[in-house]
Each structure stands twice: as structure tokens, then as C-alpha cells.
Amino acid sequence: MRSLSDVETVGVVGAGTMGNGIAQVAAAAGYDVVMRDIERSFVDDGLDSIDDSLSRLADEDALSESPETIRGRLTGTTDLGDLADADLVVEAAVEDVDVKREIFADLDEITDDDVVLATNTSTLSITTIAAATERPELVVGVHFMNPVPIMDGVEVVVGEHTADEVTALAHEFAADLDKETWESDDKPGFVTNRVLMPWINEGIRAFDEGVATRDDLDRGMKLGTNVPMGPLELADHIGLDICLDASQTLHEELGDRYKPAYLLKRKVDAGKLGKKTGEGFYEYE
Structure with missing residues (x-):
């Protein structure tokens, strides 16, 4: 080599x-x-x-x-x-x-x-x-x-x-x-997505179930855990389609704890993929 x-x-x-x-x-x-x-x-x-x-x-x-x-x-x-x-x-x-x-x-x-x-x-x-x-x-x-x-x-x-x-x-x-x-x-999801995708999906579920508003959910995670972005904002930046593909792959390999959130699938079906399309959980210029 x-x-x-x-x-x-x-x-x-x-x-x-x-x-x-x-x-x-x-x-x-x-x-x-x-x-x-x-x-x-x-x-x-x-x-x-x-x-x-x-x-x-x-x-x-x-x-x-x-x-x-x-x-x-x-x-x-x-x-x-x-x-x-x-x-x-x-x-x-x-x-x-x-x-x-x-x-x-x-x-x-x-x-x-x-x-x-x-x-x-x-x-x-x-x-x-x-x-x-x-x-x-x-x-x-x-x-x-x-x-x-x-x-x-x-x-x-x-x-x-x-x-x-x-x-x-x-x-x-x-x-x-x-x-x-x-x-x-070489295990499914490696380090990043194995930990990240359940976090993003649970954030989406919490928002969908009315636990908090979009802004309060992301603000709570940023202020409460010192991450630079909350799960909804981060999902928009990654691309909701990419998050869905990763979650589906991990769901197949590792079971129901990686099941994609319903609202994630609905957003992708609607073509609202996040920052790259101008709208996801947030709207962008």
C-alpha cells in the first residue's frame, strides 16, 4: 500500500x-x-x-x-x-x-x-x-x-x-x-450515529407529543447539556432524509430502540428536509 x-x-x-x-x-x-x-x-x-x-x-x-x-x-x-x-x-x-x-x-x-x-x-x-x-x-x-x-x-x-x-x-x-x-x-452506526440517532428521534417524539415547543425543546437541551444545537436544529442541519436513512438502517440492525420517529418520516415525505430545502423543523433563507 x-x-x-x-x-x-x-x-x-x-x-x-x-x-x-x-x-x-x-x-x-x-x-x-x-x-x-x-x-x-x-x-x-x-x-x-x-x-x-x-x-x-x-x-x-x-x-x-x-x-x-x-x-x-x-x-x-x-x-x-x-x-x-x-x-x-x-x-x-x-x-x-x-x-x-x-x-x-x-x-x-x-x-x-x-x-x-x-x-x-x-x-x-x-x-x-x-x-x-x-x-x-x-x-x-x-x-x-x-x-x-x-x-x-x-x-x-x-x-x-x-x-x-x-x-x-x-x-x-x-x-x-x-x-x-x-x-x-465496524458495528452498526459506529460511535456517532449509534448514539446520535436515538437522541434526535427522541427529541422529535418529545416535540410531536407536546412535551415542549420546538424552541423550548432545543433551548432546554442546549442549556441543560451544553450541546451547541438541540436535536431538532441539528436534524435540520444534517438533513432529515439523512437522519431517516440512518435511523432505518440502525432499526433493521439493532431493533426497535432505533425506530424512526413518525414526524421525521412525515417531514421527509413532505419534502421538508431541513436547511438544504429551506424548511424542516425550522425555516431558512
């Missing part, structure tokens, strides 16, 4: 919220980045999001280089074959195990045999995804937090076959992106 010093080009599969965030922080850390999605409009939207984010960070004097310099390291594509020369690949596609396994099988064919393939999955089994390849020892989880350019943490997830050297590389890569890491075994 390649060491971090060998990594010059990072491939990112997926140009959505997580993919373009990962691409941005990798480019800001000095890596050349090739970001791929299945449609050109998705790629363009991802690049536009990066431009907007870099502009905001520049206004806050939070960049060590100009947005133009960082943006110059980024290339967008719809051809997975353009990742053939990547020295490390991070997949951030839709949270669907069949989709991810197909991507990893293709990456296994396209990339060199010693390239580490990482997945940004937040709930799915690293071992199951890795089984689609001929190099399961080189597959690892690197679960970035949203929004990637702002959040400091990355969860490194170790599959059944993940080599110790690959786990170490994942920690080193995240640190090079100015992130702090913690490690989880």
Missing part, C-alpha cells in the same frame, strides 16, 4: 454535500483532487458549493491560500475512469450499500492495486462494502462530519479485514486535513 507521502492526488466519488466538502478540504490541504459524480449538473453544483464556501472562508480570513489557488487543484468529472491515477480514493456517494459496493467493485478495477479505498458511510458495514473488492485489507471508513470544512472530527472505522497500516493512514490523512479523529469498530 502507499504511504501518506506517496499521496498527491485524491479521488472523491460524489459531489454532494459531503463529497464536495471532502474535496474542498483535501484541496485546501495541498492535494490535487478529482471529484466525480454521475451527472454533470451534480458536478457543477458541487463545484459551485465549493466556490461559495471558499469565498465565505476567505472573508473570515480562515484560509492560508487564496480561493483561486485552492480551486485550481480541483477537477470535476462524470467519468469514474478519471480516478485511475488517484493515490487515495474517498467515496461519498448515496447511503445505499448496493450502490457503494458497485462503486467499490469498479474502483477496484480502475485504480492501482496498492491504492487505499475509503468510504464516508455513516452507518453501513465497511466489511460488506470491502467484500466487493479484491483488496478488502485496503478498505477503511473515514466518516467526515457535516459541514466538512467547519467540523473538526473524522471517525475512522475499521473493517474485519482492514490492515493496521491502512487504519494508521486514515488517521494520518485526516490529521493532514486538519481534522481530529476517533476510531470505531
Whole structure:
């Protein structure tokens, strides 16, 4: 396998919220980045999001280089074959195990045999995804937090076959992106979502049952437990559809204590997905 010093080009599969965030922080850390999605409009939207984010960070004097310099390291594509020369690949596609396994099988064919393939999955089994390849020892989880350019943490997830050297590389890569890491075994939900999703769902149930108003529920959790966001506000920022997908996966794996709240499902069915659609539990500009 390649060491971090060998990594010059990072491939990112997926140009959505997580993919373009990962691409941005990798480019800001000095890596050349090739970001791929299945449609050109998705790629363009991802690049536009990066431009907007870099502009905001520049206004806050939070960049060590100009947005133009960082943006110059980024290339967008719809051809997975353009990742053939990547020295490390991070997949951030839709949270669907069949989709991810197909991507990893293709990456296994396209990339060199010693390239580490990482997945940004937040709930799915690293071992199951890795089984689609001929190099399961080189597959690892690197679960970035949203929004990637702002959040400091990355969860490194170790599959059944993940080599110790690959786990170490994942920690080193995240640190090079100015992130702090913690490690989880390949169990459903890992650390973050295993604890977070029941908290969010119980907050939604409490609101739905009239325990408190929306504002009082979130304010009570912030003031009472010293978290920066209450469960309803945080769910809006994560995306209610993402919370629902994660909760459903955990419900299947771990039982009824992870059952999604009814109001969460209703909001998603109504297309009220949170901040990204302008309305969830709160309304946004």
C-alpha cells in the first residue's frame, strides 16, 4: 500500500454535500483532487458549493491560500475512469450499500492495486462494502462530519479485514486535513450515529407529543447539556432524509430502540428536509 507521502492526488466519488466538502478540504490541504459524480449538473453544483464556501472562508480570513489557488487543484468529472491515477480514493456517494459496493467493485478495477479505498458511510458495514473488492485489507471508513470544512472530527472505522497500516493512514490523512479523529469498530452506526440517532428521534417524539415547543425543546437541551444545537436544529442541519436513512438502517440492525420517529418520516415525505430545502423543523433563507 502507499504511504501518506506517496499521496498527491485524491479521488472523491460524489459531489454532494459531503463529497464536495471532502474535496474542498483535501484541496485546501495541498492535494490535487478529482471529484466525480454521475451527472454533470451534480458536478457543477458541487463545484459551485465549493466556490461559495471558499469565498465565505476567505472573508473570515480562515484560509492560508487564496480561493483561486485552492480551486485550481480541483477537477470535476462524470467519468469514474478519471480516478485511475488517484493515490487515495474517498467515496461519498448515496447511503445505499448496493450502490457503494458497485462503486467499490469498479474502483477496484480502475485504480492501482496498492491504492487505499475509503468510504464516508455513516452507518453501513465497511466489511460488506470491502467484500466487493479484491483488496478488502485496503478498505477503511473515514466518516467526515457535516459541514466538512467547519467540523473538526473524522471517525475512522475499521473493517474485519482492514490492515493496521491502512487504519494508521486514515488517521494520518485526516490529521493532514486538519481534522481530529476517533476510531470505531465496524458495528452498526459506529460511535456517532449509534448514539446520535436515538437522541434526535427522541427529541422529535418529545416535540410531536407536546412535551415542549420546538424552541423550548432545543433551548432546554442546549442549556441543560451544553450541546451547541438541540436535536431538532441539528436534524435540520444534517438533513432529515439523512437522519431517516440512518435511523432505518440502525432499526433493521439493532431493533426497535432505533425506530424512526413518525414526524421525521412525515417531514421527509413532505419534502421538508431541513436547511438544504429551506424548511424542516425550522425555516431558512
